[in-house]
Amino acid sequence: MNRYDAVIIGSGIGGLVCGGILSKEGYRVCILEKNKQIGGSLQTFSREKEIFDSGVHYVGGLEQGQNLYQIFKYLGVMDKLKLQRMDEDAFDKIIISNDQKEYCQAQGYENFIRRLADDFPDEEAAIRSYCDKIKETCARFPLYNLRTNGLYEEKAEVLTEDTCSVITSLTGNTKLQAVLVGNNALYVGKPDETPFYIHALIINSYIESSWKCINGGSQIGKILARNIRENNGEIFRNTEVVKIETQNGTAVYAEDTHGKRYYAHHFISNIHPAKTMEITHSDVIKSIYRRRIRNLPHTISSFLIHIVLKRDCMPYHRHNYYYHREGEIWNLADYTDDNWPLGYALFFPPSAKTGAYADAMTIFTYMRYDEVAPWQHTFNTVNAETSRGATYDAFKKYKAEILLDCVEEKFPGLRNCIQSYTTSTPLSYRDYIGNYDGSLYGIAKDYKDPLKTFISPRTKVRNLFLTGQNINIHGVLGSSISALLTCVSLIGNEKIVEKIRNA
Numbered sequence: 001m002n003r004y005d006a007v008i009i010g011s012g013i014g015g016l017v018c019g020g021i022l023s024k025e026g027y028r029v030c031i032l033e034k035n036k037q038i039g040g041s042l043q044t045f046s047r048e049k050e051i052f053d054s055g056v057h058y059v060g061g062l063e064q065g066q067n068l069y070q071i072f073k074y075l076g077v078m079d080k081l082k083l084q085r086m087d088e089d090a091f092d093k094i095i096i097s098n099d100q101k102e103y104c105q106a107q108g109y110e111n112f113i114r115r116l117a118d119d120f121p122d123e124e125a126a127i128r129s130y131c132d133k134i135k136e137t138c139a140r141f142p143l144y145n146l147r148t149n150g151l152y153e154e155k156a157e158v159l160t161e162d163t164c165s166v167i168t169s170l171t172g173n174t175k176l177q178a179v180l181v182g183n184n185a186l187y188v189g190k191p192d193e194t195p196f197y198i199h200a201l202i203i204n205s206y207i208e209s210s211w212k213c214i215n216g217g218s219q220i221g222k223i224l225a226r227n228i229r230e231n232n233g234e235i236f237r238n239t240e241v242v243k244i245e246t247q248n249g250t251a252v253y254a255e256d257t258h259g260k261r262y263y264a265h266h267f268i269s270n271i272h273p274a275k276t277m278e279i280t281h282s283d284v285i286k287s288i289y290r291r292r293i294r295n296l297p298h299t300i301s302s303f304l305i306h307i308v309l310k311r312d313c314m315p316y317h318r319h320n321y322y323y324h325r326e327g328e329i330w331n332l333a334d335y336t337d338d339n340w341p342l343g344y345a346l347f348f349p350p351s352a353k354t355g356a357y358a359d360a361m362t363i364f365t366y367m368r369y370d371e372v373a374p375w376q377h378t379f380n381t382v383n384a385e386t387s388r389g390a391t392y393d394a395f396k397k398y399k400a401e402i403l404l405d406c407v408e409e410k411f412p413g414l415r416n417c418i419q420s421y422t423t424s425t426p427l428s429y430r431d432y433i434g435n436y437d438g439s440l441y442g443i444a445k446d447y448k449d450p451l452k453t454f455i456s457p458r459t460k461v462r463n464l465f466l467t468g469q470n471i472n473i474h475g476v477l478g479s480s481i482s483a484l485l486t487c488v489s490l491i492g493n494e495k496i497v498e499k500i501r502n503a
């Protein structure tokens with residue numbers, strides 16, 4: 001019988017980073033991925049030869065010595081990545097209805113302060129306090145800083161701080177408040193819910209340094225996969241795991257849809273924790289735990305328009321735009337049929353040939369799963385019985401045109417630059433990633449009850465571990481740190497963290 005040291009279910013960034021670490025440390029790993037393409041949300045697709053990202057538009061922390069740089073350097077990814085540094089004076093520009101200004105969030109803390117103080121000269125002290133607060137908060141997270149011997153107590157205090165209260169306590173200037181959280185779609189910021197540490201860990205990484213992947217984020221997955229194979233690991237695509245069989249509280253094998261069994265000493269699941277519990281047959285996992293995990297609320301899903309642009313029509317930007325309607329920055333997810341969309345983001349994917357003009361752009365906004373519920377039993381297939389059908393196409397077109405109208409208010413003439421477009425909805429994400437509702441970032445964190453959404457990488461099945469965005473925080477950085485946490489738990493010591501820090 002072929003027995004691996006570790007079988008990893010799912011090849012999202014979390015699963016691949018686990019595979020990369022463990023295979024480099026001498027474990028014989030096997031990754032099982034249900035899709036044809038590896039990478040989960042790192043996947044790309046192309047239309048008219050333009051490459052689009054499905055779920056990674058920019059990444060932070062990749063300058064020499066920064067956290068993601070060190071993880072990727074240790075994994076042999078850094079020297080192979082094709083990156084473009086975003087505009088140092090503006091990785092994100094915040095734009096607001098009824099306001100002609102573009103407010104810049106810049107890279108480097110002093111630059112960030114200077115650029116915002118140009119627009120808010122009386123608020124420099126508040127902007128500085130905001131930056132200090134972010135840095136102080138981030139310093140409390142040991143793994144984020146690639147530190148060993150960290151204690152839970154270090155961060156316990158900040159887990160219950162909420163983003164909205166922290167921001168409003170720093171400045172009474174409502175425009176500045178809106179600009180500081182203007183890109184809160186990065187974490188689905190909600191008042192009375194989103195912990196400040198989520199805001200801090202994510203925004204800090206982009207202020208430290210912001211990057212786009214040239215020709216898309218799937219290259220991260222491909223490089224990791226190549227390195228895993230070089231380290232004797234195996235990756236099987238089109239392999240959906242439907243069962244994790246256990247005996248006496250120990251996982252024995254994972255089984256795919258064809259009944260093929262994959263035996264291992266350790267199992268890591270990169271899929272949603274509730275889905276993992278659904279396929280894990282064991283009495284040691286209590287129904288109360290299964291229920292708790294299943295009932296945790298998720299972040300909202302999204303609707304995206306992927307546009308192939310006419311040649312030499314739309315300038316290429318090395319920054320993103322985040323738009324919101326004045327006064328609505330905290331309510332973007334609470335839209336109604338009448339006022340959707342309350343905000344959107346624009347991303348410009350760079351290709352190797354991109355020059356002064358953009359070849360493509362993506363418009364992103366929120367969409368609740370219930371809007372596509374009428375088609376929830378359909379799939380993206382040519383099979384007439386289960387295909388999504390003409391009403392779904394009409395729905396997507398209707399929504400796309402409303403969103404384009406909204407974007408044209410700030411970018412008049414955009415429609416004239418469109419060669420063609422496609423859209424993706426909560427159902428696209430549900431089916432590509434294999435979650436329940438196409439949720440953007442998985443389980444939503446809540447500062448009022450931090451332990452409720454805390455999910456340990458360990459499970460009651462002693463050799464079954466969890467990883468990915470739901471275990472720590474989301475994003476390429478968050479899920480990579482989640483993978484590090486999982487590997488530390490599996491290996492049983494923190495030596496790996498030192499190796500990464502010193503890579």
Ligand SMILES: Cc1cc2nc3c(=O)[nH]c(=O)nc-3n(C[C@H](O)[C@H](O)[C@H](O)COP(=O)(O)OP(=O)(O)OC[C@H]3O[C@@H](n4cnc5c(N)ncnc54)[C@H](O)[C@@H]3O)c2cc1C
Nearest residue numbers: 010012014034040041055057058241434468469474475476
């Ligand atoms: C629209 C959108 C935009 C985003 N933008 C950014 C961004 O700009 N920057 C950033 O850093 N992050 C961004 N994110 C978030 C980021 O992409 C995710 O947090 C991260 O990629 C999640 O990684 P993961 O390890 O949790 O795995 P996932 O990406 O969730 O992958 C899980 C994998 O498991 C596979 N799988 C599921 N079930 C099974 C099964 N039964 N058997 C085998 N395989 C299975 C899936 O096919 C998938 O490949 C964005 C996300 C979305 C949706």
